[in-house]
Amino acid sequence: MSENKKLRGKMAVITGGTSGIGLATAKLFVKEGAYVFITGRRQKELDAAVKAIGCNVTGVQGDVARLADLDRLYETVKTKGTIDVIFANAGVADFAPLGKITEERFDKLFDTNVKGTLFTVQKALPLMNDGGSIILNGSVASVKGTPSVSTVRRRLQVERWDVFRQAEWQSEMKAAHAIITAKLPKRTREVLAMPPGERNRVIEERKALLARRKPKKS
Numbered sequence: 001m002s003e004n005k006k007l008r009g010k011m012a013v014i015t016g017g018t019s020g021i022g023l024a025t026a027k028l029f030v031k032e033g034a035y036v037f038i039t040g041r042r043q044k045e046l047d048a049a050v051k052a053i054g055c056n057v058t059g060v061q062g063d064v065a066r067l068a069d070l071d072r073l074y075e076t077v078k079t080k081g082t083i084d085v086i087f088a089n090a091g092v093a094d095f096a097p098l099g100k101i102t103e104e105r106f107d108k109l110f111d112t113n114v115k116g117t118l119f120t121v122q123k124a125l126p127l128m129n130d131g132g133s134i135i136l137n138g139s140v141a142s143v144k145g146t147p148s149v150s151t152v153r154r155r156l157q158v159e160r161w162d163v164f165r166q167a168e169w170q171s172e173m174k175a176a177h178a179i180i181t182a183k184l185p186k187r188t189r190e191v192l193a194m195p196p197g198e199r200n201r202v203i204e205e206r207k208a209l210l211a212r213r214k215p216k217k218s
Contacts, residue, residue, distance in 0.1 A: 007034035010034045012026075012029050014029070015039045015090035015120055016064075016137075017059075018049040019045065025089070039073060041063050064112060064120050065112045070120060082129050085133045088117045088134070090116060092109060117136060
């Protein structure tokens with residue numbers, strides 16, 4: 001029944017929404033009543049994803065590493081309304097041992113996964129509704145040692161910690177992938193950054209944090 005849908009009347013933007021977690025999230029959001037904008041670099045895959053989602057979705061072709069593409073995305077979103085959820089999901093992986101990492105590979109990884117994530121969020125802020133949610137997708141690569149993923153691991157630590165701290169987001173964070181509570185001027189939003197498999201742990205930490213914040217009864 002429509003009245004039981006958790007995202008009824010909400011609007012979401014999902015980058016990297018043509019496959020994997022991004023596509024699955026878009027399908028779930030629409031099922032729960034949201035209108036969704038998804039992005040993808042390749043038009044053919046984007047069209048296929050829009051068809052698979054079925055309804056209440058708009059596909060916008062673009063690369064998050066290109067700021068002009070992000071501007072075009074949000075101009076398209078603006079014609080529909082304002083944003084309740086932004087899921088910064090787009091990312092690439094490039095596996096190479098330390099001695100084989102080239103400047104080109106480094107730039108590609110950081111342009112998409114760090115610069116792209118930061119400006120995906122920054123450019124969404126003027127359209128965000130009060131109380132909206134910003135979700136950053138992470139990876140176990142940031143906490144698990146695996147051969148040939150040193151650059152991926154380092155960019156995840158930079159992306160989810162230093163970049164957003166330097167952007168002067170006052171945040172509360174116990175670990176690199178815990179929930180961040182970001183206080184922005186005149187508004188407060190939740191910014192979630194978690195790798196797959198850590199959702200339950202993060203939820204429990206969030207419950208404990210909220211319990212400590214409850215005012216004591218006089």
